[in-house]
Amino acid sequence: MKPARARKVSPLSTPKAQSLQRPGPVGGVRDLNRQKKALAIRDAALLLFLERGIEAVSVDDIMKSARMAKGSFYRYYADQTALVEDLIAPTRALLTQALDACSRDLETASTREMMFKAYSRIGEVLATLLLEHPGPVRLFLQESRAPSQGSRRPIIELSKTISRYAIDITRTAQKHGILKPIPVAVSALTVVGAAERLLLAVLHDEDIGNVLEVPAALTTLILDGLKA
Numbered sequence: 001m002k003p004a005r006a007r008k009v010s011p012l013s014t015p016k017a018q019s020l021q022r023p024g025p026v027g028g029v030r031d032l033n034r035q036k037k038a039l040a041i042r043d044a045a046l047l048l049f050l051e052r053g054i055e056a057v058s059v060d061d062i063m064k065s066a067r068m069a070k071g072s073f074y075r076y077y078a079d080q081t082a083l084v085e086d087l088i089a090p091t092r093a094l095l096t097q098a099l100d101a102c103s104r105d106l107e108t109a110s111t112r113e114m115m116f117k118a119y120s121r122i123g124e125v126l127a128t129l130l131l132e133h134p135g136p137v138r139l140f141l142q143e144s145r146a147p148s149q150g151s152r153r154p155i156i157e158l159s160k161t162i163s164r165y166a167i168d169i170t171r172t173a174q175k176h177g178i179l180k181p182i183p184v185a186v187s188a189l190t191v192v193g194a195a196e197r198l199l200l201a202v203l204h205d206e207d208i209g210n211v212l213e214v215p216a217a218l219t220t221l222i223l224d225g226l227k228a
Contacts, residue, residue, distance in 0.1 A: 038076045040066045045083055046135050054084060054143055054152045080151040091129055091136045092158050098125035099165035106172045115178055116219055123215025126195065130202055130211075138203050141196055166192050191222055 044066035048057045059080055063070045077083045098121045105118035129137050140155055148156035166188035173179040179187060195218060201208045208214065 034076070037068065037072070040068070041073065041076055042083065042087055045080075046087060046139065049084075049087075049139055050135065050142065053146075054080075054139075054155075055146075055150050081153060084151050085154040088136050088140060088154060088158060091133055091140060092161075094125050094129060095158075095162060096165070098122045099162070099169065103165065103169050103172060106169060106176065106178070109176065109178065115173070119219040119222060120215065122195075123219050126199065127212070127215050130199065134203060137199060141200055141203070144196075163189060163192060194218065194221075 041062060045057070045062045048061055048065055057080075059073050060070050062080075062083075063073050077086070101121045102118050105121070106115065109115045109118055140158065143152050143155045144159040146152060146156075167184055170179060170188040170191075171184050174181050174184065174187075198208070198214055198218060202211055202214070
């Protein structure tokens with residue numbers, strides 16, 4: 001079953017913490033208070049992660065920034081890795097849904113219009129992520145090329161997942177004669193790199209023209225530049 005899309009609550013962090021469970025009915029006073037405090041932890045952590053890098057930030061740093069006692073952290077998260085996992089959860093859910101859909105659509109694509117629609121699913125999700133989750137997206141791009149260690153592991157795992165999907169999608173496209181039969185990994189990872197560079201350009205306010213046109217432009221480049 002695909003993970004459901006999360007409801008937006010904060011422009012920085014994830015909508016709802018997958019934190020340690022505590023007593024109290026869902027939606028009750030205790031539950032709402034718990035969500036509020038977990039959100040404060042996530043927002044504080046995200047700002048520090050973006051400023052210093054994940055491995056340079058401690059639980060003590062996060063809780064000081066959130067103006068909460070250090071010991072309170074473990075009422076919400078087992079460790080800092082669980083916090084990072086929670087921060088990128090909506091990003092992972094949206095991306096994997098789009099990559100799944102693209103892969104399925106390409107299996108039956110027989111015209112350029114159908115191919116364009118399949119790849120466009122990914123472009124549309126990238127636009128959604130930029131609008132709804134810019135902080136976690138920037139964190140992913142910032143940390144995904146670093147060593148897989150410590151609290152960064154959930155981000156590296158997501159990066160590997162994206163690469164595997166890209167390779168599988170490219171293999172399917174080549175099998176159907178959609179893309180040129182160049183080495184699958186080379187073709188797939190080149191596209192991933194281009195997409196990530198465009199996301200960084202948007203997040204850094206670089207002049208790349210109309211941002212809303214970027215997904216369609218990238219899809220066109222893929223299909224026209226790599227088509228068989």
